[in-house]
Amino acid sequence: MALEVAPLTWLEILKPNSIYSWGDLKKTFIDNFQGSMHRVATRHDFSLCKQEQKESLRSYVRCFFNTHATIANISDEDVIDCFHKASQHKASITILDAIALRQLSSSMI
Numbered sequence: 001m002a003l004e005v006a007p008l009t010w011l012e013i014l015k016p017n018s019i020y021s022w023g024d025l026k027k028t029f030i031d032n033f034q035g036s037m038h039r040v041a042t043r044h045d046f047s048l049c050k051q052e053q054k055e056s057l058r059s060y061v062r063c064f065f066n067t068h069a070t071i072a073n074i075s076d077e078d079v080i081d082c083f084h085k086a087s088q089h090k091a092s093i094t095i096l097d098a099i100a101l102r103q104l105s106s107s108m109i
Contacts, residue, residue, distance in 0.1 A: 007033070041070040043078055050086040060087065 010032060019025045049067045051060035064083060068074070 041067060043071065043074055043082070046071055046074065046078075046082045047085070049082070057087070 046067055049064055
């Protein structure tokens with residue numbers, strides 16, 4: 001197994017005698033790279049995407065679909081459900097909005 005460039009470079013510039021055990025290496029490696037790791041979002045992460053009190057619908061929709069783009073295997077029903085539950089503009093969300101959201105969701109996959 002070969003390391004990619006960034007971890008290999010990091011390993012090569014470690015100060016001599018700074019690692020005394022596998023645990024030291026693991027902790028130092030995680031501390032260095034944890035912030036740059038991207039993980040696939042889940043339906044739970046999606047449900048945390050909520051429209052703020054004074055946030056525009058446009059801004060919320062942008063955030064919502066950016067989050068949606070990171071989630072694999074989520075049904076249209078779940079997308080619509082999460083959108084509806086998290087929107088502050090519940091009165092403006094109609095059946096037509098749900099249909100449009102479904103079509104937009106399908107086109108983004």
